[in-house]
Amino acid sequence: MSDQRKIYGVMGAGSFGSVVANLISKNADVLLYTTRQDALINIEKGKPIKGVMLNKNVKATNDAALFTKTCKVIFPVLRSKDFRAKIKHLAKHLTSEHIIIHGTKGFDLLETNVDEIDKDFALDRSSVHTMSEVILEETCIKRVGCFSGPNLSSEINQGQLAGTVIASSFQQVQLEGKKALMSENFKVFFNDDIKGVEFTGVLKNIMAIASGAIHGLGYGENAKAMLISRGLAEMVWMGRILGFSPNAFLGIAGIGDLVATCSSEKSRNFTLGYNISKGKKVEKILSSMTDVAEGVGTVKVIHALANKYKFRAPISQTLFKILFEQMPIKEGIDYLMHFPLIKDVEFLKSEV
Amino acid sequence: MKNDWPILQLTDQQEAFIGQVVLESLQDLKSQLKKPISYKDVLEKTVYKERGRIKKNPWKVDPEDEAKIWSAYKARLAKFYTSDLSSDELLEKEEALAKQIIGGYAREMIGNFNKQAYQRAIRVVPLFLNRILNGFQGRFLTGFFKKNYRLRDKIRLHGDFELYKSLDQKGTIVLLPTHFTNLDSMLIGFATYLTGLPPFLYGAGLNLFNNKIVGYFIDKLGAYKLDRRKKNPLYLTTLKTFSRVAISRGVHTLFFPGGTRSRTGALENKLKMGLLGTVLEAQRNNYLKTEQTKIFIIPLVVSYHFVLEAPALIRQHLKREGKEKLYLEKSPFGGFRNVTRFLYKFLSKGSDIVLSYGTPIDVFGHQINNKGESIDQNGQIVDIQKYFFDQGKISNDNQREAEYTKMLAEKLIEIYKKENIVLSSHLVAFTAFQIIKKRTKDFDLFNMMKIDEDTTAISYDLFTHKIEQLIDQMQKMSKAKELKLDEIFKYSAEQIIDQGLNNVGLYHSKKVLYKDRLGRINTDNMNTLYFYHNRLSGYNLEIHV
Numbered sequence: 001m002s003d004q005r006k007i008y009g010v011m012g013a014g015s016f017g018s019v020v021a022n023l024i025s026k027n028a029d030v031l032l033y034t035t036r037q038d039a040l041i042n043i044e045k046g047k048p049i050k051g052v053m054l055n056k057n058v059k060a061t062n063d064a065a066l067f068t069k070t071c072k073v074i075f076p077v078l079r080s081k082d083f084r085a086k087i088k089h090l091a092k093h094l095t096s097e098h099i100i101i102h103g104t105k106g107f108d109l110l111e112t113n114v115d116e117i118d119k120d121f122a123l124d125r126s127s128v129h130t131m132s133e134v135i136l137e138e139t140c141i142k143r144v145g146c147f148s149g150p151n152l153s154s155e156i157n158q159g160q161l162a163g164t165v166i167a168s169s170f171q172q173v174q175l176e177g178k179k180a181l182m183s184e185n186f187k188v189f190f191n192d193d194i195k196g197v198e199f200t201g202v203l204k205n206i207m208a209i210a211s212g213a214i215h216g217l218g219y220g221e222n223a224k225a226m227l228i229s230r231g232l233a234e235m236v237w238m239g240r241i242l243g244f245s246p247n248a249f250l251g252i253a254g255i256g257d258l259v260a261t262c263s264s265e266k267s268r269n270f271t272l273g274y275n276i277s278k279g280k281k282v283e284k285i286l287s288s289m290t291d292v293a294e295g296v297g298t299v300k301v302i303h304a305l306a307n308k309y310k311f312r313a314p315i316s317q318t319l320f321k322i323l324f325e326q327m328p329i330k331e332g333i334d335y336l337m338h339f340p341l342i343k344d345v346e347f348l349k350s351e352v
Numbered sequence: 353m354k355n356d357w358p359i360l361q362l363t364d365q366q367e368a369f370i371g372q373v374v375l376e377s378l379q380d381l382k383s384q385l386k387k388p389i390s391y392k393d394v395l396e397k398t399v400y401k402e403r404g405r406i407k408k409n410p411w412k413v414d415p416e417d418e419a420k421i422w423s424a425y426k427a428r429l430a431k432f433y434t435s436d437l438s439s440d441e442l443l444e445k446e447e448a449l450a451k452q453i454i455g456g457y458a459r460e461m462i463g464n465f466n467k468q469a470y471q472r473a474i475r476v477v478p479l480f481l482n483r484i485l486n487g488f489q490g491r492f493l494t495g496f497f498k499k500n501y502r503l504r505d506k507i508r509l510h511g512d513f514e515l516y517k518s519l520d521q522k523g524t525i526v527l528l529p530t531h532f533t534n535l536d537s538m539l540i541g542f543a544t545y546l547t548g549l550p551p552f553l554y555g556a557g558l559n560l561f562n563n564k565i566v567g568y569f570i571d572k573l574g575a576y577k578l579d580r581r582k583k584n585p586l587y588l589t590t591l592k593t594f595s596r597v598a599i600s601r602g603v604h605t606l607f608f609p610g611g612t613r614s615r616t617g618a619l620e621n622k623l624k625m626g627l628l629g630t631v632l633e634a635q636r637n638n639y640l641k642t643e644q645t646k647i648f649i650i651p652l653v654v655s656y657h658f659v660l661e662a663p664a665l666i667r668q669h670l671k672r673e674g675k676e677k678l679y680l681e682k683s684p685f686g687g688f689r690n691v692t693r694f695l696y697k698f699l700s701k702g703s704d705i706v707l708s709y710g711t712p713i714d715v716f717g718h719q720i721n722n723k724g725e726s727i728d729q730n731g732q733i734v735d736i737q738k739y740f741f742d743q744g745k746i747s748n749d750n751q752r753e754a755e756y757t758k759m760l761a762e763k764l765i766e767i768y769k770k771e772n773i774v775l776s777s778h779l780v781a782f783t784a785f786q787i788i789k790k791r792t793k794d795f796d797l798f799n800m801m802k803i804d805e806d807t808t809a810i811s812y813d814l815f816t817h818k819i820e821q822l823i824d825q826m827q828k829m830s831k832a833k834e835l836k837l838d839e840i841f842k843y844s845a846e847q848i849i850d851q852g853l854n855n856v857g858l859y860h861s862k863k864v865l866y867k868d869r870l871g872r873i874n875t876d877n878m879n880t881l882y883f884y885h886n887r888l889s890g891y892n893l894e895i896h897v
Binding site for chain 2: 072091092095096097137138139140142143169170171172
């Protein structure tokens, strides 16, 4: 069933971008915007990009003006480090009519160089921009949303069952997102708290590194389950200090994504933790990874936020020591095991 | 091009105006009701609340037959549900009663503006004030009033008035000021006259009409009446619709988006979404019509050295301690004596008032250029109409408009901070309070209010030193357009301190800040010191004291 009048836009021809384009193509025609020549040529020739074969009603363009003229609802699926530049590039073509629903998990630090973040660095919340904030800052768009959840692209591409949260303070945006993304095997949930959803989707990367490490050290499912629970507690706690309600953290985009990422051996974050636990030197891993795991930057950001707002985030802070202060991984995990916390679900009750 | 003042249609087309308010109010109500539609709850709640108000909290301005009217409504309502009416008949009767009540409210609000009375009143304002001053001259120190004091000299206006005047021809202006004192309405009404703009329709608390003189002026200057006691669903709907219809019909309007006077003395950091939302809805409704009139918002920050009600306001704030209770508000302008005394105080010495009119914005917070176009953060022209689009055309979506309203509120709060013109009195109060706070162990605001003279005293040298630090910081912020500084900031720290001490809360019975007999800076009232101090809160200036 394709909606003849409407053509949805997707930005970014990475593996997830292609999967999203395919998802939407079940409901309507899709125009994929990318400036990468190789991707454009592949799509033209009907070849797969990043291993994903695009459906027939997905067309591609590198013409920003045509793209924004054709598509009034746009789904950017970009890497967080490129996000601002690419949105900025598109800004002059965007109008008040456009709606943007992004699928990028990550922070933008604009004014701050992530390499400069050391153990004493303090970061203000206002210097940590979520992708929806970037859109509002760089464009005239007001109606912004995001989709986030346990969305491993390979599974979705195989048509396996999955779901996502569309978060926006605008019901209109939620409905637009649903119309585009929802299909038989892809379930859509709504959440009003876009920033909470964005934050939780990023924070879970930290726990994925820890999960990889635990796995690598030979611990079993019990240990992993404990990590996930305590990881969630830490995420909610941090979220509350930064001003978010726990709701987003307890939903599909929070706990849902957390469980998936901590169990998936394919994720870069998990692999990073695993490799460290196997005794590989951290500096070597970091310099050899072509695409550094998002979680590394997130650990730094959280550490710097904790410095500013004086909160304790044992898992994140211990990972910081392991990654950047030569703390042996075994010592780090031992420290966490002996961390003086005995209450189970304290993070919902107590006052922040 | 408009040939006449838009506000005049409230009198020229009064019946049409009220008719539209009634119709749209009813539509709004209906859209909020669950199906099957029944006004029973709304009507019963309204009648119950109104009868309670009349009994518990009557005011001089209330019509005498009010109790009777509402008793009759009650009886009528009771009859609806005891007689055998079909559901259609019942709905018809309910709607008729709702219409009648809404119509009554709309009539009460509308006031009676006319051009001649306005022109008379605006001429009388300065005459009236001069008369008061002349009256005092005989009784007070001779020579004190050598200068001919005029209201005009006391009010300083900052803003791009040529631009505002050109916007007056291009669309509807909504003026959104901060709110510190009941004097605001009258003052802004008069200031607007000085700017050369046509009169604005504005909402003024009905309580102000309890005072005949104040009531006379605000009425003639273009007020419609708001009654904060009436918190029933029909009244609130009528009020919002009234504002929306007025704006949508092109009447330049003024209201206080903070809803009430700042109790703490701080700039507004939270706005009321209800009335602000009517601006968004009016803009959407305009785009649904053929004329497509654009709405221009002008934020306005008023700075006073002296707020008459400061002691009462801050007391209320401290009493509440964060708990919002219903306040039975009485007019602080007790009678003629109080008003004249205040005006005398205000006019006779130093106490200037500065009005800082901001850059106009559209309902989405974009700046407006001299063609009336909206300009986004990248300097591009934005066609704001399409923010109301759904599937390629304008749609009615109140949830979306409510979100836009929140965005507008955030923008306004940001603008207030930037347009705020800092006066010397704000700075001295801020500095003194912070010094006392920082050096007091276990500082507790509620106990601070009772401490003695020696505990509050600050050496003049220390005070000057801290003031200089703050001036440095504020100059930087002023350059970065984070706030604005009054003209006095061109002078030396000593001069700023002198002016500040001479003006801060000048006429409160307990002195806010003064040089004591040992030459120290001291206060007799931590409450009001806190009030004036708060004006500079939110700028993170504490770290520079």
